Amino acid sequence: MNKIKDILITGFALFSMFFGAGNLILPPFLGFNAGPDWFLVTIGFVITAVVIPILGIIAHAKLQGTMYDFGKKVSPIFSIIFCILVYAICIILPAPRTASVTHEMAIAPFFDTSGLLTSSIYFLLVFIFVMNRSKVLDLLGKYLTPIIIVILLAIIGVAIFLPAEAMLPSKLKTPVVDGLMEGYQTFDALAAMVVGAVLIISINLNSTQSFAEKRQLIFKAGLVAGFGLFVIYTGLILSGSVHNTEFPAHITRPELLLALGNKTLGSAGATLLSILIALACFTTAVGIITGTADYFKGLFNNSEQAYTLTAIIGSLLGVVMGQFEVGFIIDIAIPALMFIYPITIILILLNTLPDQWASSLVFRGVVITAFIFSIPDFLKILMPSDNLTAVIDVIPLGQFNLGWLIPSLVIFCFLNIFKYFNPSTAS
Template structure:
């Protein structure tokens, strides 16, 4: 077992499963609107789109199980429902979004074909990859990811060093918070639970060695993927910021990325960017469909039939939802993200801290509180009203869509104090 090679291949594969549609089109647009505040939005974006997801991979390294293990301390029923929600959201929103981005940015500019044809061919290929389960890590890590990274670094480097001197002012009042919220849209925290489970099963299929060796491989490849994401996100945000005078104020996310590709890579830019978009989106879709199929295979007692049926359903849903344009999918994703993201972040963090601070009682209390205090954000988007706005104003950080943060921290501290008090009384 060549440890360095295994870490590189696994880290690259993990990077490619994280790096999909949102990861490409969100950072440049964030930088475009941030202007001189690009460093603050980068910090916010990195918190929710790099740090939390990599903590999720580290938690997977510790647990070496499935997504179910993240929530089982709350209760088996809760964990089962949570898994169903996460996998359901992933195959209905971020997975089809990859096909939609691919059509809008890589196919439509060159071919007069329908989005139905694009998404059908796209998800047939996703299904083929998912059915070659044992080869997924090698295919992604050895062949597809290096191409993605080379093209990205070329675009970023040229965009930064050939940018004009002037920068338009920031459009954000709270750039740090705006960066955090935009990081939600990458789905990376949720993706950490999905692709981390894919990683565990792939390593068990392909790599001999002890549990400790596998833990080290997951941990180090997670850090490598996180470093890659950090460099690429920072580069794309800076490129968007430094070039924000080059594009009209009402430019869309997709138009901005295409414009940067054409500006930096010239006549070859459109073709290379199309390859980049197609590969980046495709690797994420493979990770999501494979992860969902893995989960249901495990639920049905290691049934290959369950794996195949789930892969078919995931691919068919991708074809259907892939008909909608990118902006629409991003808009309908927001309520789902406001609902599922706080709980996901809490479960990731509770699973990486020492066991003595993360008892079943702490898990239950903190998850319940985070859920309750995230409800106003969810309701505000679905059914905005003065009453909901008044409630949000009262909750600390509520106006930033982060009303769940301080109550969750407070509950964590109180429950650990209660546990310590009880144990000291007992002794």
């Protein structure tokens, strides 16, 4: 019984770490645009927003180290650079997005103030909490997530069982691929590497279990968290689809979630949801900047100055970026995600495989291949051209922004066959 209790407690804690408020605005909008194709977009979204992140937790269960361990088989320098890039992306994009979501869902509907004022006050408070590491956040996280889940399940239940009389056709040409790409915007694959390391540290501080016992605990807790994410995401996508005739075509992601809350729970329920999501946004921002500051503190020999400077830079970036609309932040995140996500997915998948299939040679070859073939997708967003489109069209799945996938799989198979016949070439 104690083991089941530990699994559930750890699983719920892990779920709350993934449970970013920004993620909640993505699924309903995806369903809104998908209409009758909601099931297809759900498949794509679940792959990149649930399956890959939970595989990241399973990889952590195998490694039981830090984010650095994910890339060390490529090279120590690569792993350090990768970690810096991940943390930099997190404080530049998802952390400021929490301020933007807060403004659009909890401030703008009630007060006629600017996004800059909201982001300035918001990240001043974030900086204070990061520097003081207040236990208030732990209390908020402990009670906040269950309340939001109850409200969301109520919205989902009412929305599904009282659908609109009609449904608009899908606006998406490739629903599964659109779901995959929208799943990138949750940042959950990156979060898996970050929060998984936090989970390992927490378990090590509070447990005397063996390596194998901790591996089983993390593995099963990951499945619990994954099931929770699957239920919420699927329910929100379906809710957006069955009510897509009832809201204007130009509605934004935050507006849609609020509108669904208002329709199903009334204005009081929608208001409560917006306040709770604002608080959840705040805890997410503090967690991101604290984690980033901790990393750079460790990188510079536990320097408190490095921690403070990182917290200041992260908060200032939050003020600058957080004043923009959520849609704008989501759009400018696309190039960064096209660049970092293929490498992140490859590292997660390779670290879940048995060691005999994931030698250092395989790691280097597959990561380099994924990096090279993700460059066209990255450049296509920054500076589209006919010549670049022609190159992308030649690459298998290139037109779907997945040009890195087949080449990486081919190199993975080739290097493992090569290693099988030349066992002395790679460890």
